Amino acid sequence: MMAEAGENGKKSRLFTGERVVNFRPVFLLALAAACAAFSARFSGWYSLLSALPVTAAAAAVALLKRKGALRRGRRFGMRGAAVFIALLAIVFCGTAAGFQLVREGYEGAPAFDGECYIAGTVHEANAYDYGYRLTLKDVQVMNGDGYFSAEYKMYAYVSGGEHVPAGTRVRFFAEIETMDFFAYGEVNSYPVLDGVKYRAFVGAENVEYAGKSFDLFGSVRDALRGALFSGMEEEQAGVAYAMLTGDSGLIDEGMLDSFRYGGTAHVFAVSGLHIGVVYGLLSALMKKLRAKPFVRLPVIAAVLVFYAGVCGFSPSSVRAMIMCLALSFAGAVGLKYDALNSVSLAALCVLLVNPVYFYQVGFRLSVAAAGGIIVLGGSLSRLLARVPHMPGKLASAVGVSVSAQAATFPILLDSFGYISALGMLLNLVFVPLASFVYSVLFVCAAASCIFPFAARALLWLPQVLLVLTELPVLAFDWKALLIGGFSFGGWALVWFGLCFLLSDKINLRPIPKGVAAALLCTALTAGMVFANAPLPGACVEIYARYGTNFVRIECGGENYLVLTGVPDPTEAERYFLREGIEGVDGVFLACDAQSADGALAALLQSAGVERAYIDAASGYEYGFSETDVFKEEGAFAAGGVFAEFVGGEAVLLRIGGARVLVAGVGTATDGFCKADILIAENYSPGLYAMCLPSLEIYFEKTPAKLDIYDTGGLQISVKDDIISCKGRNVDHEVRIV
Known part of the structure; x- marks a missing residue:
């Protein structure tokens, strides 16, 4: 954890100063809480045993530090170390136990x-x-x-x-x-x-x-909503309500997508930008009134807590609130404010209240963005300031934007499947403008809630400013500039380690830091290539989310989909962005005619479809100019895939030597159709008897069976009569019988 300089005051060849990294107890406690929440998900109550190696490692480091200090004739406080180790164990066990109690209460x-x-x-x-x-x-x-x-x-x-x-x-x-x-x-x-x-x-x-x-907070939200929509045009009122409360449901979906694709949708998650503005306004007011610290701190705390309540105590608002209160408290009592300890304290408090927050994307993004700015922002800004003719404020703005993007990059990719390629540049313009607009909006919206009869006049200026703020976001089609099609998975930890290594928090000299960075880059590159490499042979990917079910086949360089119902257009778009798919070569519609029409229409909103195949007996009479529809009877070939519609709402595919039956909910089971792999909505004895598969996979929750509800997604490859099935916590092979 820490390494001291050489004996007798000799300078180390590896690092500058007295140690490689400064000891930050709050950061380590927050890290222990995060590890405990992660461990509890997989190990349950047994995760408490993980506290033993954690405390043993901390004790070993403390003993080594004590030995080194004694050798150099220095004192080392073992009592303080013992207290910290005890706190570490308490935090770890408390978080793990808290997660399990929440889980048991929910499941019970x-x-x-x-x-x-x-x-x-x-x-x-x-x-x-x-x-x-x-x-x-x-x-x-x-x-x-x-x-x-x-x-x-x-x-x-x-x-x-x-x-x-x-x-x-x-x-x-x-x-x-x-x-x-x-x-x-x-x-x-x-x-x-x-x-x-x-x-x-x-x-x-x-x-x-x-x-x-x-309902206190609900009534405030309703009053705010009423004031905004009575004093503004509907479009700007929806944006204003989202900026003030974090609820973006009232924004037009097309506009919201533009903010997402431009990398600026974070303005609708009440976080540091918003709470920081409110804190700044309150601090300026308290300073103007010359309020004493014992008055200033409670007033600011009360207002920030109330505002976080109006925002539903979202993780980002709570994190920012705690950081601002820590800053205010440090100023009131004359303590030195440490930003990294502050964000660590905020994360620790949130995880101790409910460890499940660790698994919420909003919490991860909020902590990562704040941590990235703190860890990388300063060193990047100083580096950019050395560029000739680079203004200091521009260097600082670019450093903050790049550091936030770097820290949230893997989380955004793994959670949403994409990140804006030009989000950093757009945020250079958008964030300062949004901060100013938000400060004006907050004051005017609060006044309009108190004086609703004057809402139109009070909100005129914020409306004009919001229109100007929207312009850079709506001016271009940012979707064409998205980065996606791969994910980090567990390799995100190596990415974060690399970011931390390159920051000024690690006091290594240039050569050892460069060597360590090169090794991490090599490991990250190799790991990412391996993790995102397709399985050998023909590959089948199965995906499901709340009724949106996809079976995707990659064969001979072509992409095919099988649909058993109407997918949700928003979920379909997320899937295609995550997989980096702009279009598919063919779609097999294993459903009735009406559902097939709806499914194809939903699909075309997100991706191009070259060909669609449907059972000729379905009575399908619809069509789309963008897609050629083929009504098939009997066996047929679609590129490198041989297929046949059976049972009314099922399609039998021959992929890599295996027979794969994808069955819709209305599949008739009065015949026999041998299949090696069965993919269906739910288990049906008749369907199973119909095909006698070697491998069964179901979209929805199916006890004692392999289902996507539990695994989240599966990849299947077929090679040399061996079916390989891989997914989260799933990795097994089945021989075709």
Whole structure:
């Protein structure tokens, strides 16, 4: 962890100063909490045993440090080291135990399914494509087994209708779905952190409203929403509401995509930019009023906590709030402020409150961006300042932008499948402009909530500024400049290690630092090439997310898809961006005619489709000018793939010597069709008996079977009569019988 300079004051040839890296206890505690959350996911309660090697390693380092200090005639505080080691063990065990308790509580909650009568109070209402998603608290459920009060909240997806104010009591009949702690190979972090266990879908006409109670934060959000939409045009009001609360559901999807593809959508996640502006405004006001520290600190803390509550206590807002409060506290008591310890403290506090935050993309991006700016920003800015004729402010802005992009690069790629190639350049213009616009917007929006009758006048200037802010984002098609088609996986740790090594936090001399960086770069490059290399032979990739099911075949340099239903256009676009696919050579439509038309229409929104194949017996009568549709009867060839539609809504493919049956939900099972691999929605005894496969794979949760709901995705290759199946926690081979 630390290495001292040579004995008798001799300078080390490896590093400058007294040690390679400064000892930062808060950073190490936060790192221990993150490791504990990661370990608990895979090991459960057994992860507590991992605290033993962690504390043993820390104790060994402390003993070595003590031995070195005694040899040089220096004192080493073993008591302080013992206290830190104890804290390290407590944090590790506390985080691991906390994760497991949250998991057991969530998984142990009663499950409801089927048609039920539901009553609940609206905690939050968020717009989505087809209406509103209501987060209901105080949920009560009545079914054939009785009347129950649910421990967890519910997502009610209401199609159509209007915005429902927080605190409104609603009642309706609907089918309930119970969500799981793990879904599609990942921790289901967003509903778990929202305290949501159930979801239901209902039309607005079937919802009954029965009174209204008071909800503080919800009422503030509703008042803010009302003021913005009464004082601004709808487009700018949606953007303003997203900037102030982090809820981007009211923004037009096309505009939101432009912000995402331009790498500027972070402005809609209330974080350091937003909380920092609010903190700066409050600090300036307190300074103007000459408030004493014992008054200034509580006032600033109260306002920031309240604002974070209005934003739903999102991880990014809480992280930024804690950092600002640490800065304010340090200034009030005369302590030296350390930015890295501050962001570490914020991350530690969030993980101790709920370790599941470790698996939320927003938390990772927030901490990574702040940490990247702190670790890399200073050294990059100083390096750029040496460039002739480079203004100091420009060097600082570029250094901050590059460091944030570098730190979030692997997280963005692995989570969303792409990153903006020119996001750094766009942010150089956008971030300073957005900071100024946000400061004006915050003050004017607060005033319009207090004086709603004057909202139109108060919000005129913010509206004009928002229009100007949108211009650089909407001026170009940023989607054409996206980087994607590969992922980091576990190699992201090597990337972060490389970034940390190249920062001024590591005091190595240029030559050893260069050698270490070269070794890490070599390892990272080799690992990335290996991790992203396609499997040998013909390859089948299976992907599913909440009803969007894809089977993709790579054969002979061509890409084919099999669809068994209508995919969600947004999810389809994410998949294609993640895989770096701009178009497919052919699509097999293993579904009825109406679903096939919807599936092809949804697909064409995201990718080009050269050819589409459907069973001639389906009665398909639709068509698209962009795609040639072939109605097939019997066996046929599609490029390097031989196929045949069977059972009404299934397609039998011959890939690399294996017979692969992809079956839709309406597949008839009254015949026999031998297949080596069966891919279907759910297990069906009739379907299994129909094909007697060597390998079964199902899209949805299927107990005791291999399913995408558990694995998140699978890759299958066939070579020399061997079926290789690889995925998260899955790696086995099956011989074709």
